[in-house]
Amino acid sequence: QKEVEQNSGPLSVPEGAIASLxxxxxxxxxxxxxxxxxxxxxxxxxxxxIYSNGDKEDGRFTAQLNKASQYVSLLIRDSQPSDSATxxxxxxxxxxxxxTFGTGTKLQVIP
Amino acid sequence: NAGVTQTxxxxxxxxxxxxxxQCAQDMNHNSMYWYRQxxxxxxxxxxxxxxxxxTDKGEVPNGYNVSRLNxxxxxxxxxxxxxxxxxxxxxxxxxxxxxxxxxxxxxxLTVV
Numbered sequence: 001q002k003e004v005e006q007n008s009g010p011l012s013v014p015e016g017a018i019a020s021l022x023x024x025x026x027x028x029x030x031x032x033x034x035x036x037x038x039x040x041x042x043x044x045x046x047x048x049x050i051y052s053n054g055d056k057e058d059g060r061f062t063a064q065l066n067k068a069s070q071y072v073s074l075l076i077r078d079s080q081p082s083d084s085a086t087x088x089x090x091x092x093x094x095x096x097x098x099x100t101f102g103t104g105t106k107l108q109v110i111p
Numbered sequence: 112n113a114g115v116t117q118t119x120x121x122x123x124x125x126x127x128x129x130x131x132x133q134c135a136q137d138m139n140h141n142s143m144y145w146y147r148q149x150x151x152x153x154x155x156x157x158x159x160x161x162x163x164x165x166t167d168k169g170e171v172p173n174g175y176n177v178s179r180l181n182x183x184x185x186x187x188x189x190x191x192x193x194x195x196x197x198x199x200x201x202x203x204x205x206x207x208x209x210x211x212x213x214x215x216x217x218x219x220l221t222v223v
Contacts, residue, residue, distance in 0.1 A: 099144065
């Protein structure tokens with residue numbers, strides 16, 4: 001079992017719709033959870049961090065964490081073509097040292 | 112404020128050649144990381160350094176060595192490059208224990 005799993009996609013949504021991206025992780029003592037956006041040929045860019053169970057909202061982005069289910073998700077409201085990118089889920093392990101990434105989900109927003 | 116700076120941005124090596132990828136951060140971060148990214152494989156951790164003077168292996172350390180020269184700099188060395196090491200290499204750094212990692216712009220390495 002991979003430490004961090006994501007559906008590779010592509011996930012296609014129409015412009016203006018809600019995009020829902022999901023991630024599961026295996027390390028029960030993981031402490032911090034992150035979502036990165038990566039455009040083709042560019043480096044990963046942090047868009048959300050979440051540390052405790054529940055929802056965290058930042059503009060059009062909402063991160064959701066459920067530690068009991070070992071599940072973290074990212075919702076993008078009012079999706080725009082500029083949101084088309086690969087979204088990487090990352091998890092900081094219990095030792096506060098290793099940051100492990102999923103393989104990413106490619107999102108395509110159709111105008 | 113440059114953040115995380117990697118050099119070079121592009122490099123072509125012949126099989127068996129050696130080279131060092133340089134990384135420097137100006138955010139006073141304790142932890143630094145080297146990842147490689149291959150199509151369909153995501154970001155895989157090669158080595159990391161939790162603090163100055165310490166280094167640890169990640170998921171794919173074979174064929175690589177690292178040096179944490181000081182708090183700012185963390186280099187990655189390929190002693191004898193192989194075609195399997197063709198990849199995009201990212202350096203990242205992290206500050207306080209719970210914080211996210213911030214990435215450099217990457218080095219695209221081709222081994223022929």
